[in-house]
Amino acid sequence: MRRRLLTALVAGALLPAGLAGCGIPDRTEVQVDGRGPAGEPGTLNGSGSQPPTRSATEDPKEFITDYLAGAAGERDQAYDRVKKFIAGEAQGRLRKKQSSEVELTVVRLLEAPEAQLLTNEGNWQVTVRVQQVGVLRADGTLEKPTAPETAYKFKLRHADAGSQGLVMTDLPNVLLLSDTALRQYYGTHTIYFWSSDQSRLVPDWRYLPNAVPVERRVTEVVRWLAGGPSEWLAPGVTRxxxxxxxxxxxxxxxxxxxxxxxxxxxxxxxxxxxxxxxxxxxxxxxxxxxxxxxxxxxxxxxxxxxxxxHPLYPNLRAPERYCVYGGAIHPLAIGSEPVGAVPVTADANRNVVSAALSRAGDEVLAALVVTRSDQKQRLVVGTGPNPVAAFHSSAHVYRSIGRPIWLRSSDRQHPSGLVVADGTLYRFDDAAGMSPLAGLSRAVTAVAASLDGHRIALIMGGALYVAPVSVDGGEISVGTPRPLTTRLTKLTAVDWYADNQLVFAGNDGRQPAIYQTSVDGAIETPLNRDTGAPVSHLAAYPGGPSGALPSFSFMYQATVAYRNNPVGTKIERSQVRDVADGAKQSDPSVPFFFY
Incomplete structure (x- = not known):
């Protein structure tokens, strides 16, 4: 298997090619050709490898922007670079640590720095309003935020005689790094750990300064593997x-x-x-x-x-698009993409609200949410050769059941998945047995699984989380969810967009929007700033390029159904296949992928 990415998506790979990549554009339509796991949209690496040093600028906003990038690069030089921005009398305010203990507090600026002139002699106070994104550690992991601050203040004065520009006289006692500097001065790298049952490799996302010499990058990867996985991922993988x-x-x-x-x-x-x-x-x-x-x-x-x-995702087939139309699953015909037949029998394909279809070897896994005459919902599950004919129903009914998902890492003898019903996350099996999963302190409204099946994304209380999943035969456990910082609020839907990327929906100020973010929440990109209506359903294809469908494809419902190729394209009724003559007209709904 070999990646062949377009030059617009040069991966921040390790050696020897691909050491440079691209910054994340404001909006992206990525086309990928070839076979293998998908590259990551928005792979980091800026045009320069060295962070800025203190310049002769008299602009206090520019000075602080440079300062928030100054700690980037090699850890053992971080304090020396930052000290050049600080006046001699104030350098004691920043306490130095050993390079192995250096941690950078990564923040996202919510607006441009605000400068206030304090005296006519050119003394300034600069305020930056931020979101706490995480803590970048020496091993390249970005762990969850620990600082509570939503703003930082700095005081500046003119440099001493014989020097030009500004220096800081008051600053917070923490090494700060803006998310913009993280994009520009670091490359991203994916390393892999074996799952808890040692059946599949699970990705772990790391950062390495572009300034690190090429010959050391293999060594860094070996050290990362020896040092163990990211803190949040550890319960789901093997060291x-x-x-x-x-x-x-x-x-x-x-x-x-x-x-x-x-x-x-x-x-x-x-x-x-x-x-x-x-x-x-x-x-x-x-x-x-x-x-x-x-x-x-x-x-x-x-x-x-x-x-x-040892392919990462064996038996990954070309995906097919489906939707629910008139209470039944129907295939979608989009351009030259493959169009399949509904892999469940007509008797089961009734009163469907949403569905999840997956492949396990030559068998099909089908989980359908159906509505009863009293408008309550139940989960029906069936597995077997295409088309699936035998289904089991959940023992209980619920007011509302979200989109079910299959865990692709499950033992083929014990296929299982996850579903949200009335705010609780359940594990379900191939007999539609539903068991609530412990350890989640808030109501869950959406769940999505990565292609490896050992990581999930959750929306709890309107916020975004990721968590590891341990799968051992028929037993499934979810580790402690890690919160991700986002610009969006009141989140409604999420799915995996690539190995280490999520696509999610919520409110961008006053408008409903769809964004992309990295698995640690650091690198966030708007994909659709105004969807016109709140997004109630979101489904993505996170796999490698296969057939005519590009990676990083997603579909969503915001009153009506849309796709992102290009973004905001309505899915038309004419694209729904196998509709009986004389059937009642309706709109396509809850589109999803089958692969």
Whole structure:
């Protein structure tokens, strides 16, 4: 499997190609060609690798904007770069830590800095109003915010004689980094950990300064894997064996690399698992990698063959679009995209409100929300060869059931999914048995699952969260949800847009809108600033490019159904297939993908 991304979407990959990428445009229509896992829309890497230093500017707003980027780059130099912005008498206000402990508080500016002239001598106070995005740690993880501040104030004066520009005389005792600087001076990298049952690789999102030399990037990936997953993801994945650590830096050329490790009890099966992790965590590295344990060569890996033999998402097929029309599931015909037949029998395809269809080998997994005559809803579930004929009904009925989802990581012998019913998140099985999931403190209104099946996104109390999922046979548990900071409020819908990207809907000021964000909430991009009506339903295709359908495709309902290719395109009645002659006219609703 090999990524072939258009130059407009150059991934922030590791070595040797693809080291530069693109900033996120305000609006994006991404077309991807080839096979394999999707690249990430909005992959970071700005035009420059070095953050700004204090300049001779007399503009206090420009000065603070530069200061909020000054800590970017190599950690051991962060304080030295920032000190150049601070007046000598105020440098003690920022207490220095060891480089391994340096943490950057990442903030999103809600508006341009506000400058107030305090004296005629050129003393200024600058206020920045922010959202707390997270804490960027030395291992490249962005953890949840810890600071409560919604604004920061800085005081400036003219620099001392012999120097030009401004310096700070008062500042908060924290290393700040704007999300804009994070985009410009860092590359994003995906590393992989095995799921809790060690059946599938699960992505973990990291940041690395562009200023880090090329030859060190393989070493950083090895250190990240040895150091373990991001804090929020840890309950859903397996760490490498305790005590694993790199010995010196990785060395090599374009065709052959060498990684030397300590690894207690380094059995062949563990080395095989690690080899697959390294192959996918270094996606643009070609040739061979020699894996040594305490200077003894134990395994030689052909990286491209390893990726081909262990695909991230086996059996991922070309997606097909469907919708609900007149209370039944119908295929949609969009351009040259593949059009399928409804994979459930006509007897089951009645009174449908929403549906989830998934493939498990040669079988179809179908979960339908149906309405009874008393307007209450129940979940019906069926599995089997196409078309599915035998269905089971949930034991209880509910006032409202959200869009069900199948967990693609589930054991094929025990397929299962998640659904929200009357504000509670339930796990369901192939017999429509529903069990509430513990550990969620707020009412849930929407749930979505990543393609790997070990991460979910949740909307709870109108806010966005992500959480890890552990799957062990028929048992499913959800880890502690991690909140994501967004500009939107009163969120209504969410889905996975790519490996590490979410698409979600809410209010942008006074208007309903759809945004994209990274899995840690740091890199947020508007996709549709005004959907015309609140979005009640949202479904995306998060997989790799396959067939005529581009990655990063989504459909939504805002009174009527729309798609994003291009964004805001209404799904017409004429695009609904297999409608019986003389059927009552209605609008397509709750569109979704089958893959």
């Amino acid at each position: 490498v064996p305790d005590g694993t650590a790199p010995i010196n830096n990785a060395t090599g050329t374009d065709e052959r690399w060498e990684v030397n490790l300590t690894m207690p009890a380094a059995q062949d099966d563990r080395l095989a698992k690690l080899a697959t992790q390294l192959a996918w965590s270094l996606p643009d590295l070609k040739g061979q990698l020699d894996l040594k344990i305490q200077n003894q060569k134990r395994r030689t890996v052909d990286l491209e063959q390893e990726r081909s033999a």
